[in-house]
Amino acid sequence: MVKYxxxxxxxxxxxxxxxxxxxxxxxxxxxxxxxxxxxxNSYYLxxxxxxIYKKPIPxxxxxxxxxxxxxxxxxxxxxxxxxxxxxxxxxxxxxVDFEAKETKVDNFPFKNISDHQIRHLDRVIxxxxxxxxxxxxxxxxxxxxxxxxxxxxxxxxxSKKSIxxxxxxxxxxxxxQGFQPRLDYLKILDEFYLKEDS
Amino acid sequence: MVKYxxxxxxxxxxxxxxxxxxxxxxxxxxxxxxxxxxxxNSYYLxxxxxxIYKKPIPxxxxxxxxxxxxxxxxxxxxxxxxxxxxxxxxxxxxxVDFEAKETKVDNFPFKNISDHQIRHLDRVIxxxxxxxxxxxxxxxxxxxxxxxxxxxxxxxxxSKKSIxxxxxxxxxxxxxQGFQPRLDYLKILDEFYLKEDS
Numbered sequence: 001m002v003k004y005x006x007x008x009x010x011x012x013x014x015x016x017x018x019x020x021x022x023x024x025x026x027x028x029x030x031x032x033x034x035x036x037x038x039x040x041n042s043y044y045l046x047x048x049x050x051x052i053y054k055k056p057i058p059x060x061x062x063x064x065x066x067x068x069x070x071x072x073x074x075x076x077x078x079x080x081x082x083x084x085x086x087x088x089x090x091x092x093x094x095x096v097d098f099e100a101k102e103t104k105v106d107n108f109p110f111k112n113i114s115d116h117q118i119r120h121l122d123r124v125i126x127x128x129x130x131x132x133x134x135x136x137x138x139x140x141x142x143x144x145x146x147x148x149x150x151x152x153x154x155x156x157x158x159s160k161k162s163i164x165x166x167x168x169x170x171x172x173x174x175x176x177q178g179f180q181p182r183l184d185y186l187k188i189l190d191e192f193y194l195k196e197d198s
Numbered sequence: 199m200v201k202y203x204x205x206x207x208x209x210x211x212x213x214x215x216x217x218x219x220x221x222x223x224x225x226x227x228x229x230x231x232x233x234x235x236x237x238x239n240s241y242y243l244x245x246x247x248x249x250i251y252k253k254p255i256p257x258x259x260x261x262x263x264x265x266x267x268x269x270x271x272x273x274x275x276x277x278x279x280x281x282x283x284x285x286x287x288x289x290x291x292x293x294v295d296f297e298a299k300e301t302k303v304d305n306f307p308f309k310n311i312s313d314h315q316i317r318h319l320d321r322v323i324x325x326x327x328x329x330x331x332x333x334x335x336x337x338x339x340x341x342x343x344x345x346x347x348x349x350x351x352x353x354x355x356x357s358k359k360s361i362x363x364x365x366x367x368x369x370x371x372x373x374x375q376g377f378q379p380r381l382d383y384l385k386i387l388d389e390f391y392l393k394e395d396s
Contacts, residue, residue, distance in 0.1 A: 045321075048321075048324070050325065051318070051321045051322060051325050051327075053281070053282055055253050055254060056253060056254040056255065056256040056257065056278075057254065057257070057259070058254040059254065059255070059257050059259075059272065059275070061255070061257075071276055071277070072276070072277060073274065073275075073276060074257065074272065074274070074275040074276065074277070075273060075274065076271065076272070076273065077257070077271075077272040077275055078269055078270070078271060078272065079269070079270060079272070080254075083251070084251055088286065088287075089286075089293075090293040090295070090322060090325045090326070090327045091325070092325070092326065093293070093325065093326030093327070094293065094326075095287075095288040095291070095292065095293040095327075097288070120249070123243075123246075123249045124249060124288060126246070127248065127249050127288045127289070127290070127291065128288070128290065128291030128292075129249075129288045129291070129293075
């Protein structure tokens with residue numbers, strides 16, 4: 001078990017928790033990586049453990065209607081390719097940045113990650129941040145955290161266009177699944193990235 | 199002048215610069231804070247100085263059309279209130295987080311910032327990140343960086359619903375405007391936040 005400091009809700013600010021900021025956690029209902037990470041991040045946020053968010057989906061807005069007496073309505077927009085990863089934030093004073101991917105097969109195909117994202121992860125490493133991927137093998141219900149350096153290296157230099165389950169298991173770390181948080185990936189950071197600090 | 203290491207383009211990655219990633223900088227054409235910060239961030243990114251991005255605008259997507267042989271088209275969506283600030287990233291190993299605001303008057307009215315954003319900035323401070331506001335006084339063309347702690351404190355405890363130009367001038371730091379980068383706000387971080395590191 002992770003022994004987080006026995007903190008109650010954040011008390012260092014004048015503001016009371018906002019309505020709707022508190023989330024209800026549902027019982028386990030199978031793998032949905034994005035939702036599981038979002039729930040874990042909400043848990044970390046509400047318990048004052050870390051400040052990590054999913055970035056909004058990048059959208060190119062083309063046309064907006066302004067109906068009288070109601071909210072502006074976007075009526076034409078297109079998805080844009082993200083230039084960075086889905087998640088970033090702050091944990092114990094460290095910049096944390098990662099991408100989360102599901103795979104149904106027994107490897108992680110590099111076609112599931114873009115040049116932009118590889119480049120971004122490499123930059124994060126280079127500038128002293130913590131960069132990794134969270135990869136869920138949905139058929140066996142296992143989720144791994146693997147340092148981005150392995151993925152960047154293989155993406156750039158390997159002849160194979162994927163990294164196998166076996167390699168991820170060997171180089172990465174299995175993330176414990178539980179009730180709260182659903183995916184305790186920060187525990188891996190405590191053990192393998194921040195050990196000298198704790 | 200900031201003495202950045204005399205680096206050329208990033209060479210630590212197999213990938214070549216992507217098309218369109220390089221930006222052309224236009225001559226000075228008056229104050230547009232968001233664009234100026236975006237150009238500065240592009241400059242920092244391309245010169246391997248920092249990895250700081252504006253987050254996408256949060257949008258609630260309601261309806262998407264999938265026309266044959268062309269890109270998915272979002273036909274109904276609404277703006278959502280951001281739960282965090284506009285910008286975050288990584289500089290010299292530090293997590294950096296800020297909000298940028300223009301004001302036409304001689305103060306910064308707190309109605310221009312949301313409870314959510316104040317709460318987020320406070321959390322960033324609490325977890326060891328660097329949090330600040332960039333405030334542009336458009337009528338006099340001056341741009342200041344002010345530590346978020348002052349804003350959080352006044353937002354929570356002051357009876358006045360704004361912070362004056364004079365106070366911002368006294369507590370904050372004037373950002374040098376130039377050609378490249380347009381707004382060299384990282385220079386302030388070097389001088390006042392990271393001095394012991396350099």
